[in-house]
Amino acid sequence: xxxxxxxxxxxxxxxxxxxxxxxxxxxxxxxxxxxxxxxxxxxxxxxxxxxxxxxxxxxxxxxxxxxxxxxxxxxxxxxxxxxxxxxxxxxxxxxxxxxxxxxxxxxxxxxxxxxxxxxxxxxxxxxxxxxxxxxxxxxxxxxxxxxxxxxxxxxxxxxxxxxxxxxxxxxxxxxxxxxxxxxxxxxxxxxxxxxxxxxxxxxxxxxxxxxxxxxxxxxxxxxxxxxxxxxxxxxxxxxxxxxxxxxxxxxxxxxxxxxxxxxxxxxxxxxxxxxxxxxxxxxxxxxxxxxxxxx
Numbered sequence: 080x081x082x083x084x085x086x087x088x089x090x091x092x093x094x095x096x097x098x099x100x101x102x103x104x105x106x107x108x109x110x111x112x113x114x115x116x117x118x119x120x121x122x123x124x125x126x127x128x129x130x131x132x133x134x135x136x137x138x139x140x141x142x143x144x145x146x147x148x149x150x151x152x153x154x155x156x157x158x159x160x161x162x163x164x165x166x167x168x169x170x171x172x173x174x175x176x177x178x179x180x181x182x183x184x185x186x187x188x189x190x191x192x193x194x195x196x197x198x199x200x201x202x203x204x205x206x207x208x209x210x211x212x213x214x215x216x217x218x219x220x221x222x223x224x225x226x227x228x229x230x231x232x233x234x235x236x237x238x239x240x241x242x243x244x245x246x247x248x249x250x251x252x253x254x255x256x257x258x259x260x261x262x263x264x265x266x267x268x269x270x271x272x273x274x275x276x277x278x279x280x281x282x283x284x285x286x287x288x289x290x291x292x293x294x295x296x297x298x299x300x301x302x303x304x305x306x307x308x309x310x311x312x313x314x315x316x317x318x319x320x321x322x323x324x325x326x327x328x329x330x331x332x333x334x335x336x337x338x339x340x341x342x343x344x345x346x347x348x349x350x351x352x353x354x355x356x357x358x359x360x361x362x363x364x365x366x367x368x369x370x371x372x373x374x
Contacts, residue, residue, distance in 0.1 A: 299328030
């Protein structure tokens with residue numbers, strides 16, 4: 080099984096057999112754990128078959144870590160059981176909320192970056208890391224409107240990582256989309272991130288909205304040239320980190336995704352600094368953790 084990770088792919092059901100047989104150096108696969116929170120059956124058996132040959136990453140979409148209420152304890156227990164079962168190389172979630180008064184919504188919604196939301200999110204991340212017994216990575220969201228923030232985004236992410244001990248999953252497409260929509264500089268945004276906190280990178284495609292004014296983080300097209308350029312810029316500054324190609328709509332054949340993955344793999348190897356082996360990590364000792372009640 081591969082032990083050093085370079086570029087990976089989001090694992091889709093129609094590609095299971097090809098993904099299982101693929102022997103590309105450094106390849107790994109990401110899945111949404113919500114699709115595998117079951118006690119048994121063919122879906123989980125197939126995931127374990129892939130895990131026997133390739134490293135996995137679990138990328139959550141439903142814990143709603145930016146919500147005022149803490150993560151659902153039952154969902155935390157189910158996720159912890161899946162983590163114990165498949166031993167993923169990385170576990171990650173979004174800096175967003177998707178629950179309100181017991182209801183789940185289909186969007187990953189942003190929040191104003193204030194001291195109160197920082198306290199809430201850091202505490203929720205702490206609950207998640209305690210449940211899993213490992214460090215997780217948090218993904219930056221896409222932005223479409225300006226909210227009443229009191230923190231700049233990179234400062235907020237850096238402080239969140241410092242306080243909770245989490246790492247960062249840097250979605251470069253999200254950064255590009257947000258910069259376009261809000262009139263910011265994506266390159267300067269990337270330059271301001273704390274290099275030591277970055278655990279993973281995501282690359283994906285986007286499209287313009289119907290009015291042609293906004294970019295939408297659609298994950299239904301190839302990675303855009305501007306996003307590749309930002310990826311090279313980040314790698315030049317911090318060195319290579321495990322990088323995922325995301326595709327969730329208009330899914331092409333596996334061979335086409337693999338070619339895009341090879342482009343990311345080549346960039347990661349091009350600076351001669353070597354690739355970080357991504358392994359399960361404990362919560363770092365001495366992190367300035369937020370006091371919280373045990374869920």
